[in-house]
Amino acid sequence: MSRSALTLIGSVLAAGIAVAGCSAAPPPAPAAPPAAAPTAAAPEHQGGHGAHEGHGSSSAVPALYAVQSGPLGVVATDGGGHLMYRSDKDSAAPSASTCTGPCTETWIPVLVAPGQEPELLGVDAALVGRLARPEGTSQLTLAGWPLYRHRDDPGGLQNAGHHGEDGTWFAVTPTGDKATAS
Structure with missing residues (x-):
């Protein structure tokens, strides 16, 4: 709840x-x-722990919120306050994810049920989309970029330690751009 x-x-x-x-x-x-990250659903229902490729589905409504993080400026989070990430190995035009198999154990795709629209706060609905993943699930995109969260992110903006990880993974802004450290 x-x-x-x-x-x-x-x-x-x-x-x-x-x-x-x-x-x-x-x-x-x-x-x-709370203004920073209202909760729409438990994180595990938004592509959270245990929601890896092909593992179950959820009726919980996913959420994308624009939140001031401090060191990264305004970033996108899910309803549980987890930072949203994008990968430089993915594509925005057309939307495509290269993170499959073992990759999804660390970088968890943000999934959405068919016909379900995410709750948005400070994120332009025109920038939000979805792509079909190889296993048949639907992943949220922002400005075409597939969205993920890191498995070790407990929620809350104090954990931006995965930004820039492997020179590939970056926290995402509400416009789909890479967040930049101030």
Whole structure:
């Protein structure tokens, strides 16, 4: 369940308790989701740990958010706050992924179910697409670039250590460009 859904449920429960207890205080307003990375679904449902090629599918809605990271400027993350990456070995025109097999154990493709649209925040919907992977799944693209996350990224922007890895993998901006360290 998403963090924002849990916050809303907590607020509703607190309001119910206040009314049941005849409290004179007004019920608390629902808390807004964190601006940095609202959660739309658990990371493992967005091409997260264990969601490697051909392993299961998910009904959770994937998300792409534009988030200020500090050292890399504004970057794209998923709903769990995991940095989105692109590979220089892939192609944007046409969209093509070269990361298959063992590569997907480290660089996890961001998958989307057929007919499902990602939740977007600060990312232009016109730049978001998908490509068919060899095993039949659908991978999100941004400005044509296939999107991935790193398996060791626990979420949160404090872990930008994979940016520039192997001179090939780069955190991606909300426009699909490579992020640049400031």
